[in-house]
Amino acid sequence: MGKQKYYVVWKGKTPGVYETWEDCKKQIDGFTDAVYKSFKEKKLAEKAFLEDSGNYIGIDTRILSFTDEQRKLIGEPVTPSISVDAACSGNPGVLEYRCVYTKTGNEIFRQGPFPEGTVNIGEFLALVHGLAFLKQKNKNIPVYSDSRTAMSWVRKKNVKTKLVRNPKNEKLFELVDRAINWLNENKYENRILKWQTEYWGEIPADFGRK
Numbered sequence: 001m002g003k004q005k006y007y008v009v010w011k012g013k014t015p016g017v018y019e020t021w022e023d024c025k026k027q028i029d030g031f032t033d034a035v036y037k038s039f040k041e042k043k044l045a046e047k048a049f050l051e052d053s054g055n056y057i058g059i060d061t062r063i064l065s066f067t068d069e070q071r072k073l074i075g076e077p078v079t080p081s082i083s084v085d086a087a088c089s090g091n092p093g094v095l096e097y098r099c100v101y102t103k104t105g106n107e108i109f110r111q112g113p114f115p116e117g118t119v120n121i122g123e124f125l126a127l128v129h130g131l132a133f134l135k136q137k138n139k140n141i142p143v144y145s146d147s148r149t150a151m152s153w154v155r156k157k158n159v160k161t162k163l164v165r166n167p168k169n170e171k172l173f174e175l176v177d178r179a180i181n182w183l184n185e186n187k188y189e190n191r192i193l194k195w196q197t198e199y200w201g202e203i204p205a206d207f208g209r210k
Helices: 021-028 042-049 061-066 067-072 119-137 147-156 167-185
Strands: 006-011 016-018 035-039 083-089 093-101 107-117 144-146 192-194
Touching: 006 021, 006 042, 016 021, 016 042, 021 035, 035 042, 083 119, 093 119, 107 119, 107 167, 119 144, 119 147, 119 167, 147 192
Parallel strands: 083 144, 144 192
Antiparallel strands: 006 016, 006 035, 083 093, 093 107
8 A cells, every 4th residue: 555645736626635646636637727746744735735836846845955055966947848747557557648837737738548558658649749739839948758768769759669559549559650750740949858856856747646
């Protein structure tokens, strides 16, 4: 059994602090631009709820106690930027992926659930979808991902997965085909940056289910 987590919903159907992911999910499902984050300590979650979400989104709470000198060595995420992530219940399993603005955590898009996928495929699709979004909006800002595999697939414009294509995941593989075609047919100047989870905590697009 995993350790207890507490979920702060700053923007949702009913903002507040929730003690289960199921209760948190009820507040954010279908809510445009939902803003939320998981915490390991109840006191910190309650404190965070009373403050601006920007003080916590994309920041490892351990860093809040670091000195100025330590923060300079670690550095901070580039903003403005967007962040992408994927979540999969099982591997393969039910897959979702999404994109948020790094600084605010406001959701830009979310895709899924797909009945049979893998985290790597989700991370790849999220990255390409993010790049296509920025190209459409004519925004030359970075994209953060915490997946080296997905970043490699984007660079190589190719997906190497052991997942077998079948009727159940055909829709997902159609998206993969479209993503590869997009990479081959489009140029982009946006930097793809690795999210430094060790220093900054979970990526802002994280689904908060760990």
